[in-house]
Amino acid sequence: MSENKAVGVELKELTKVFPAYGTQKDFTAVDHVSLSARPGEMVTLLGPSGCGKTTILRMISGFEIPTSGQVLIGGKxxxxxxxxKRNVGMxxxxxxxxxxxxxxxxxxxxxxxKKVPEQEIRRRVQEVLELMQIxxxxxxxxxxxxxGQQQRVALARAVVTEPSVLLFDEPLSNLDAKLREYMRDELRKIQQRVGITSVYVTHDQSEAMAISDKVVVMRSGVIQQVGTATGIYTSPLSCFVADFMGKANFLPVTDWNGKDTCVVFGRPVKAALAEGTDPKREMVLMARPENIILCQDGPFEARVENATYMGQTFQYVLSCQGHSFFVADYGYHTGGIHGPGDTVHWRMVEPSLRLLQAEKEDNDA
Amino acid sequence: MLARQPGLLACIVLILAVLVVFCIFPVIRLFVATLTNEAGRLDLSNIRHIMEATNFFHSLGNSMLLGVTVAALSTLTGYVFAFAVTRTEMPGKRFFDFMATMPILSPPFVISLAMILLFGRSGIITKNLMHIRNNNVYGFGSLVIVQTLALFPLAYLNLKGMLESIDGSVEDASRSLGASRWKVFSSVTLPLSAPGIFSSLLIVFAKSISDFGNPQVLAGNFSVLSVDAYMQITGLYNLKTGAFMALSILLPAMLAFFIQKYWVARKSFVTVTGKPVGSIRLIHEKKIVAPLFCVCLLVSVFTLMLYGTVIWVSLVKTWGVDMSLALKNYEFVFKRGKDAIGDTLTLALIATPITALLGLIISFLLVRKKFPGKKLMEAASMIPFAVPGIALGIGYILSFNTRPLLLTGTPVIIVAALVFRTLSVGVEAGSNSLRAVDPSIEEASAVLGANNLTTFRRVSLPLMRSALFSGLLNAFVRSMTSVSAVIFLVSVNWNLLTVSIMSEIEGSRLGVASAYCVVLMGIVVIALLLMRLGLDGKPSRGRRRRETHE
Incomplete structure (x- = not known):
């Protein structure tokens, strides 16, 4: 269970097509996915249900055989x-x-x-049960x-055989919110202590952010973006990723200089441009709710449509020139509280804004 | 996937081969025998001849009339019992539940025998109490009573399961919206249990027209096809005619069975969520409970009286003449019938573990594995159960009387008939219990390094333990009490209790027949108790380990 034994996992052009069955047509669950996890790394596959993340996990574990492509564990x-025969834990x-x-x-x-001698079984089981505090x-x-205890037993059972890779299939989804957070941190701690290469599947972005070294955002069997949690949250490559990884507002861009300046609600705004953008297509400005600041001297004006008290923040739905967007106001202690119908002034935190390609299907921002 | 698992592949191929030979081939032979002439050519003149010369249509009509009547009465009785047990605060529920399940475990024609003893020419009620001379108990009426009593348990179990799985909160909702008890029943409970009612009607209909034992004993001049087929073969040595008649009940019986299995089952409104159904507010109003109680009590008392009569008769010297107690019937049974008892036990004990294990393996494959030929395996394992016993028996003699499958006269053919006739019950029990087990539990075993066999042995099988026991029990009881499927297969060397009972009844040695029945019921009860002991008494693996490690 020591770190030096950890091996990497690599997926090469992995594809899974489920053959037509009955009235259903062929279904490509995973489409040429290439990905690697370094030894000891925790990689999270994040995406909505049906995005192929579980199918990838099942191909790594051996419950599904890839239609094409390869799964390599420790280079094999x-x-x-x-x-x-794979020596994976799940x-x-x-x-x-x-x-x-x-x-x-x-x-x-x-x-x-595995026919381990009884003496050794006892020793190793006791050891891992102590590690899990059960x-x-x-x-x-x-x-x-x-x-929570069942969770620990399941983890103990998965790691006791010293697998070369540990797979997690949404293991926290059956727990209530408080315990989920606690167990999430526990899982991460134990994973790091054992130093085992892990692949974690979830549809919960906050779980993915908290637990992983590397996050892989997926959609319809295709990888959308790979990166660290902060990297993906601050620099999403597409509206889908921005929206799935946290909350995002997509504001209409009326003019754009092809680089880092655009016009939103009649005013010029500076924003980082996502890589690989097609200059011919329509753009939107991505602004996280916490990056919209309500202030007296803000250049923009909007009407409050809805206000929800969340404890840490006041969450507003604002409406500006017929477009609605969210604002998470952390400054309500000093800046005051607004009610529906009020007119407020606001500005944006420019370094955190991103210019993204508008998506055809309307993303509910 | 399969190519990489040669063990699994071999297992599937072997089971498919066995199923085709013993479940499908005999039925095909039955068709071939009726549709061809001696030269093996397609020839329908035989059928035309049968239709003209014999009273085929009369018997066909009788069989159908009997089936429909019994199906309606059994379903009604079953519904009354099931509703009373699941929805009311009727006293004595456990007793009524027992009374409505017991006849399933009882040998056939015990009830018929009791009817003759009570209402026959020298029946204790008709002759001794009512002084009716030469009362004719044989015929349609008696047959309806006997079959209803014997088959309503099927409807009861089906409907009870149905009613139990209806979420009681919808009935509470209806009531809270202002509906009366009657309105709740007619607008909610009854429509929701409609699929159960249809499937009960179909099952009972199929079982009624397939029944051979009761009509053989009690039909008298009321001819039905199952008995006609038997007569054609044993009396007139006319195998083709018998085969055709058997086929004529096989088709409607199988049709009813498969409609029930695939169509009605799918119409079910109940979805299995694994969530415990909310507790139901039971009906306590006297005016509803009292009539239900009376019906249940009447049926139960009548059934008990019938069984009691058989036990009583077995213990007296000469029924209706010298009513003093004596054990001479049992002396006769244990002297003359020793071989039949021994043979029956031996064959049943061989067939039982084979049936149970094969049933569980097939259910495991059907529920958990994907492979070509799965539908074939599923259908094949059900066919011998759906087919009337008489038809299966004729199919077996047609199929296994020539090399290389020369099995007639050997015990193998009897064991095969017993195994495959009961197989479906084991498959069903196994499938149901396996579906309740999360497949990821088996996947967890695989990930931890266990192969298919280890996973089946150490995880799936222990989790199917109760299904294994109910499979064993069912296989044993059915093997002990089976008659129609094996009546053509018994030989001088291998005789069966049920067949002996029938010949005693035919020879009017009713005391001896009763003693045989009591012995048979005794064996079944002992088996039942032993299985109970096995299921409750043996500590589970986990519990045994606990002591070791504490």
Whole structure:
């Protein structure tokens, strides 16, 4: 379980087509995806349901065989190996603990299958149970454990066999909000301590941001953007990514100099231009709600449509020249509270704005 | 996927081959035998001859009339029981539940035998109490009563499952919107249970027209096709005519079965979410509960009286003449019937584990694996259950009387008939319990390094434990009590209890027949108790390990 044993995972042009079945047509779930995870790295696949993230995970684990392309674990092509020959660990959404075995036997299962001597099984299981802080529940059956405890047992079972890669299939989605945050941090801590290369699948962007070294945003089987959480949040390459990774407003651009200056609501605004932009197409200005500041001397004017108190912030829906957008106001303690119908002045934090290509389908900004 | 798992592939191919030989081939032979002449050419003159010469249409009409009547009455009775047990605060629910399930485990024609003993020519009620001379108990009326009592449990189980799975909150919602009890029932409960009602009607209809044991004993001049087919073969050695008649009940029975299986089941409004259905506010009003209670009590008491009669008769010297207690019937049974009892037990004990294990393996493949030929495997495993026993028996003699599959006269053919006739029940039980298990539990096992066999043995099988036991029990009971499918397959060397009972009834040695029935019921009850013990008593793996590591 030491860091030096960690190996990398590489996906090369990975494609999965589910053949036509009944009335359904061929379905390309994963479309030429190439990706690599360095040894010990935590990579998150983030995307809406049906984007192919789970299918990728199942191809790494061996439950699906790629239509084309390769899965390499530690440089070795494992694309066609069955799951039991791949030495991967997996955390399932439903935990998938064996209901007929107690905690100890659940964790020991993989070692027993590998015919590890009894003495060593006990030692290693005890060790990992202590690491997970569940050694008090050794004899309990899974249905006598709380959700968080079940989670730990599932993780213990997945890491005890020292797999070369650990796969997480939305493991936190069955927990309530508070526990989810706590377990998320726990998972990350343990993953880092064990130093195991991990691939994590989720549709929750805040989970992805908190837990990963590298985030991969996916849509319809295709990678949209790869980067660190901050990189993707601050510099999204498309409206889809901007919108999926956090909240985003897309303001109409009426004029654009082809570089970093555009006109929004009749005023010139400076913004970073996303790479690979086609100058012939329509543009929008992406502004995060927290980058719109309400202030007396702001150059723009808008009407408050809706105000929601969120504790940390006041969230407003503002309307300007027929366009609505969100504002997260962190300064309401000093700047005051506005009600629907009020007229407010605002400005934007220019360094954080981005010029993006408008998307054909309307993204509800 | 399959090419990389040679073990799995071999297993699938082997099972498919066995199923084709023992489940599909005999039915095909039945068709071939009726549609061809001696030279093996397509020839329909045989059929025309049968239709003209015998009273085929009369019997066909009788079979259908019986099927429809019994289906309606059984479903009604089953619904009354199921509704009373699931929706009311009726007293004695456990008792009524038991009374409505027990007949499934009982050997066939126990009820018929009791009817003769009570209402026959020298019946205790008709002759001794009512002084009716030569009362004719045989015929349509008695047959309807007997089949309804024997088959309403099928409807009951079906409807009870249906009613239990209807979310009680929709009934509460209807009531809170101001509906009366009757309005709730007629506008919510009844429409929601309609698929259950249709499927009960179809199952009971199929079972009624397929039934051989009861009509054989009790039909008298009321001719039905299953008995006619048997007569043609044993009495007139006319295999082709028998095959055609068997086919004529096979088609409607199979049609009813598969409509029920694929169409009605899909119409079901109930979705299995695994969420426990909210507790139902039970009906307590006397004016509703009391009539339901009376109907249930009447049916139960009548059933108990029938079973009691058989036990009583087995214990007296000569029924209706010398009513003093004696064990002479049992002496006769254990002396003359020793071999039949031994043979039946041996064959049932061989067939039982094969059926249960094969059923679970097939259910595992059907629920969890994808492979070509899956539909074939599913259909094949159901056919022998859907087909009338008589038709299956004729198919077996047609199929296995020549080399290389020369099995007639051997115990193998009887075991095969018992196994495949019951297989579907095991597959069903296994599939249901497996569907309730999250597939990722098996995937977790695979990821941890276990191969297919290890996963099946150490994860799937333990989780299907209750299905395994119910499969074993069902296989055993059905093997012990089966008659129609094996009546053509028994030989001098291998005889079965049920067949002995039938010949005793035909020879009017009703005391001996009753003793045989009691012995058979005794064996079934012992098996039931042993299985219960096995299911409750044995500590599970996990629990045993706990002691080791604490």
């Amino acid at each position: 092509d494992v694309s066609t190996l069955p799951p039991n 955390m399932f959404q439903s935990y998938a603990l064996f209901p007929h075995l107690n905690v100890f036997e659940n964790v020991a299962y993989g070692l027993r299958v 050694s008090a529940f050794t004899a309990r059956m899974p249905n006598q454990l709380s959700g």
